Amino acid sequence: MTAEIELRGARVRYGPLEALHGVHLPLPAGTVTVLLGRNGSGRTTALRALAGTVPLSSGQVLRHGYDITRTPAHDRARHGLCSVPDLRAVHPTLTVAENLELAARGGDFAPALTLYPALLPLLPRRAGTLSGGEQRMVALSRAALSDARVVLVDEPSLGMSPPVAAATYTMLLSLAARSAAVVIAEQGLPPGLDGRTPVVVPVVVHQLRRGSVVFSGEPAELTAG
Secondary structure (H helix, E strand, C coil), X not given: CCEEEEEEEEEXXXXXXXXXXXXXXXXXXXXXXXXXXXXXXXXXXXXXXXXXXXXXXXXXXXXXXXXXXXXXXXXXXXXXXXXXXXXXXXXXXXXXXXXXXXXCHHHCCHHHHHHCHHHHHHCCCEHHHCCHHHHHHHHHHHHHHCCCCEEEEECCCCCCCHHHHHHHHXXXXXXXXXXXXXXXEECCCCCCCCCCCCCCCCEEEEEEECCEEEEEECHHHHHHC
């Protein structure tokens, strides 16, 4: 399966500490890839390396086989990469409506309100005044409204109720069904992506521990033990 985007031999350092130790991650289109691990495992750093918000100390980021290691984050975004980090994922001084307008092509953000009806009464509020779960809905709307070919999301359901989280994962699966490479970082396999129920697209798991990949395979293989 051809990778839409890929880390190859990626190493990332934060000062004297190395957070990724030569990680290789091929991330194919039409697939939901789960980067699984505890805090400090390297999963968030891997997403940041793909997005271009942290530099590699060695190794490569490849897009369709071309080296984009030195391509700035804003250029990666212009070429179809949507990144939703776990923190500071909204424009806090703008209203919810303004945040959604920025995310939507042509300013039509109606699909976001279909996905997250709870945002409707919040449209005039400044995004920085919302709760964590409400901000998460605004941030995830960026992925829902985009036509990105690569979607990177760190802990999609952070602060969300179970029904809203379920709607979010359904949305991410639908993006992969439209041939996007969807990559999510999680501490544990979320319901619906754990191999116990059928899904419309392939789901691949890479488990990270202390900056290295220790398992790669299907969710059912990981949960079987």
